Amino acid sequence: MADDLGDDDYYLQEEIPPENNDTTDKTVKTKKKKQKVLPKRPLGTYSDLITTIRIHYKKSKSQYELDELLSIFNSSISASSPSTSTISLDEYLNELVLINKWSKQADLSSAPVVLIIAQSALRCIELGKILKNSSSSKFFTFHYLFAKHKKLSDQIELLKKSTTLFNIIIGTPKRIDDILDVNVINLKRLKFVLIDWNYQNIKQQRLIDLNQLKIELCHLLCEQNVLYKRFFKEKTKIGLF
Numbered sequence: 001m002a003d004d005l006g007d008d009d010y011y012l013q014e015e016i017p018p019e020n021n022d023t024t025d026k027t028v029k030t031k032k033k034k035q036k037v038l039p040k041r042p043l044g045t046y047s048d049l050i051t052t053i054r055i056h057y058k059k060s061k062s063q064y065e066l067d068e069l070l071s072i073f074n075s076s077i078s079a080s081s082p083s084t085s086t087i088s089l090d091e092y093l094n095e096l097v098l099i100n101k102w103s104k105q106a107d108l109s110s111a112p113v114v115l116i117i118a119q120s121a122l123r124c125i126e127l128g129k130i131l132k133n134s135s136s137s138k139f140f141t142f143h144y145l146f147a148k149h150k151k152l153s154d155q156i157e158l159l160k161k162s163t164t165l166f167n168i169i170i171g172t173p174k175r176i177d178d179i180l181d182v183n184v185i186n187l188k189r190l191k192f193v194l195i196d197w198n199y200q201n202i203k204q205q206r207l208i209d210l211n212q213l214k215i216e217l218c219h220l221l222c223e224q225n226v227l228y229k230r231f232f233k234e235k236t237k238i239g240l241f
Contacts, residue, residue, distance in 0.1 A: 043085055044197035044208075044240045046078040052208060056218045069222060072232050079192050079239030089116075089127060090134035092241055093168075096192055102139035102167060110159045111186035112143070112169045117176065117217065118196040119207035121148040124170045127196065131168070145171030145179055152178055159184040173216035180224050187226060190236050197240040 050073055057066055082092045097113060118124045124146050131140045143166040145155065152175070158164055159179065169176070169185070179185060195217070200206055207213050221238070222228060230236035 041198075041200075041206075044195075044206075045081070046075070046238070046240060048197070048208075049073070049195070049238065049240060052214065053218055053222060056214065057222070072228070073221075073238070076234055077231050077237045079194070079237040081239070082241050087241075088134065089130045089241065090136050090140070092194075092239075093131075093140070094136060096239070099136060099139060102136070107165065108186060108189065109162045110143075110164050110166075110184060111189045113167045113189050113191050114169070115176065115190060115193045116168065116170045116196065117173055117193065117207075117220070118170060119199065119201065119205075119210065119213055120172065121146040123196065123199060123201070124149075124172065127170050140168055141166040142168035142170055145169055145175045147172065147175050155179060156182055156184050173213060173220045177216065177220045177224055180220075180226055183226070187230060187236075190230060192237050192239055193221070193227070194239045194241055 050070060053073065054066065054070060057069065061069065079096060083095060087095075093114060102113075116127060118127055124144055128142055128144065131137060131142055134140070143159075143164070149155070150158070155175075156179065167189075171179075196207060198206065207217065220227065221231075227236070231238070
């Protein structure tokens with residue numbers, strides 16, 4: 001997952017004795033390099049997701065096909081936005097799912113209630129730590145799905161076990177897509193797909209700014225059949241945070 005510098009920031013170089021042994025010290029001021037400050041981005045909205053999907057498929061689909069696709073992603077499957085811009089992930093989850101219901105949602109193996117999509121393995125772990133350290137941590141049981149965690153074959157075998165219980169998945173688009181291909185996740189209880197849209201990495205790039213991830217996200221949402229069917233039947237909603 002720099003220091004901010006002003007126009008008048010200076011530092012003093014080490015004092016160097018002159019060759020002629022003059023007792024007069026010379027202090028040299030060197031101006032620090034000015035830090036480029038990027039404008040603050042507005043928070044993502046559901047309409048931003050629709051625009052992304054439209055642009056992505058504009059050249060590969062006819063207008064009729066595109067309209068048909070986008071008709072599925074209408075406002076009826078848009079989850080409520082976080083109540084404030086500073087709300088934490090665990091607080092947002094408790095706005096979506098009543099806290100007294102979380103404990104009842106982890107008794108079916110490999111059956112998430114919430115699927116969280118993040119841009120990298122590092123970010124997935126960071127989100128997991130947020131949930132683990134939250135006041136509601138006892139209600140959250142989460143499972144990671146990203147390439148650097150386990151081999152795909154190992155993750156598939158683990159998800160097949162009846163003892164693999166969790167109510168949240170945190171993963172990257174491609175690995176989630178690959179896992180859904182082999183039908184080892186039970187989506188019967190899946191209520192929300194949440195996209196970690198506003199997070200910016202060290203290069204100030206969001207998930208949607210990285211072209212390969214954008215392609216993988218669009219494929220997961222629009223071409224992964226088991227997930228797409230749930231959107232079509234309005235059984236699962238999509239949220240951005």
